[in-house]
Amino acid sequence: MHSGEITMVILLLIGLAARSNLIANCACILLILQFSKLDQLFPYLETHGLDLGLLFLLLSILVPIATDRITTRELLYNVSSLPGILAIIGGALATHLNSEGLKLMQIDPGIIFGLIIGSVIGILFFNGQPVGPLMAAGVAALFLEVLSWFG
Numbered sequence: 001m002h003s004g005e006i007t008m009v010i011l012l013l014i015g016l017a018a019r020s021n022l023i024a025n026c027a028c029i030l031l032i033l034q035f036s037k038l039d040q041l042f043p044y045l046e047t048h049g050l051d052l053g054l055l056f057l058l059l060s061i062l063v064p065i066a067t068d069r070i071t072t073r074e075l076l077y078n079v080s081s082l083p084g085i086l087a088i089i090g091g092a093l094a095t096h097l098n099s100e101g102l103k104l105m106q107i108d109p110g111i112i113f114g115l116i117i118g119s120v121i122g123i124l125f126f127n128g129q130p131v132g133p134l135m136a137a138g139v140a141a142l143f144l145e146v147l148s149w150f151g
Helices: 003-017 021-035 037-066 073-078 082-107 110-128 133-150
Strands: none
Touching: 003 021, 003 110, 021 037, 021 073, 021 110, 073 082, 082 110, 082 133
8 A cells, every 4th residue: 555545544534533524535535546546537636626626615605696595685785784894805815815825735735634634623622614625724824924924
């Protein structure tokens, strides 16, 4: 067994222990692809996986609008109210952090393991909700930037 396969098995076990179906499923899918000799899909997943994930995330978020459960009037009110304006600012800051996190993961792909361990700790001890490593990487990039100011 190669080190990548061992790491995926460890992630599978961590995902199961932390009750994180997302981590466990991803580790399983990658192991299945590797063992079934479909690992030629890895470069495609590495290049386009984030875009595909964001596509499905946005689809799930936009369904209430498409099905008229949220009306145009409600949308306009929500973006013009104080919570809506703060949500716009939060969204802008979050996307900036996400881009910094993406840069960090491209520079140091090995950091993903620490991000996953941190996510598991957040799930187990802080009742956290895992939404993916990108925001975690953005926060880590922010921490690294702040540390660079002092060192």
